[in-house]
Amino acid sequence: MSDSAAAPAVLQALDLHKTYFMGGAELRVLRGASMELRAGEVAALRGASGSGKSTLLHLLGLLDRLDEGEVAFNGRPTRRLSQSARARLRASTIGFVFQQFQLLPELSALENVLVPRRLACGMSWFRRRGLERANARALLGTVGLSDRLGHRPGQLSGGEQQRVAIARALISRPAALLADEPTGSLDRKAGAEVLELLLELAQENHTAVLLTTHDPEIAARCSRVLHLEEGRVRQE
Numbered sequence: 604m605s606d607s608a609a610a611p612a613v614l615q616a617l618d619l620h621k622t623y624f625m626g627g628a629e630l631r632v633l634r635g636a637s638m639e640l641r642a643g644e645v646a647a648l649r650g651a652s653g654s655g656k657s658t659l660l661h662l663l664g665l666l667d668r669l670d671e672g673e674v675a676f677n678g679r680p681t682r683r684l685s686q687s688a689r690a691r692l693r694a695s696t697i698g699f700v701f702q703q704f705q706l707l708p709e710l711s712a713l714e715n716v717l718v719p720r721r722l723a724c725g726m727s728w729f730r731r732r733g734l735e736r737a738n739a740r741a742l743l744g745t746v747g748l749s750d751r752l753g754h755r756p757g758q759l760s761g762g763e764q765q766r767v768a769i770a771r772a773l774i775s776r777p778a779a780l781l782a783d784e785p786t787g788s789l790d791r792k793a794g795a796e797v798l799e800l801l802l803e804l805a806q807e808n809h810t811a812v813l814l815t816t817h818d819p820e821i822a823a824r825c826s827r828v829l830h831l832e833e834g835r836v837r838q839e
């Protein structure tokens with residue numbers, strides 16, 4: 604997109620380091636990974652299996668702790684924030700789509716999408732629930748699931764479950780959407796549909812999207828391609 608270069612960076616990662624320790628062995632997964640993501644752009648993060656794509660995405664999503672480096676949202680550093688401040692920032696700013704959907708099996712599609720809103724609303728949920736339900740229904744309509752509101756995850760196809768997971772990640776209108784192989788467990792057609800949907804939603808809402816993928820065709824449809832190699836991010 605022509606205007607994306609002028610847009611402010613929603614997400615900045617600077618010199619990220621992450622090492623795992625397993626049975627005395629040291630696995631240095633991230634070794635100075637840096638990148639930024641601007642409003643309205645959909646960037647693909649490619650890299651071999653085991654290169655650290657999920658590790659990086661979890662750090663960017665404030666789901667795990669860095670060893671070194673800094674992650675900032677809209678110019679605001681996060682490293683020194685308390686656990687609760689990180690949780691608030693995550694709820695207000697970041698949508699996360701997990702590879703295996705991670706929908707709650709006992710809840711309907713509509714109730715799954717409402718989970719983050721229930722958490723965010725706290726005591727005001729009972730006053731707000733009519734409005735929140737209407738928003739969730741509208742969003743499920745946008746992702747093409749108007750006639751699946753009452754279905755549980757087990758009653759939905761993989762592509763439909765992924766679309767519920769995307770709706771759940773977007774219901775709080777996050778500035779950044781992080782999606783870990785959102786098309787990875789879908790067949791080609793469902794994968795292409797999910798990608799088109801992400802591209803459309805990002806453009807409409809000016810959301811910054813970072814998705815990990817193995818698939819060169821998916822990466823080619825994105826506005827920018829990043830490669831994770833030897834613990835660092837290289838721009839194509």
Ligand SMILES: Nc1ncnc2c1ncn2[C@@H]1O[C@H](COP(=O)(O)OP(=O)(O)O)[C@@H](O)[C@H]1O
Pocket residue numbers: 623624625630632650651652653654655656657658659
């Ligand atoms: N919690 C963990 N503890 C130890 N090693 C881990 C942990 N999570 C991931 N790893 C290892 O770190 C490497 C990178 O993993 P991951 O980020 O999942 O890669 P990718 O998503 O690119 O396939 C892999 O070798 C993996 O086995």
Ligand SMILES: [Mg+2]
Pocket residue numbers: 656657658783
């Ligand atoms: Mg992964």
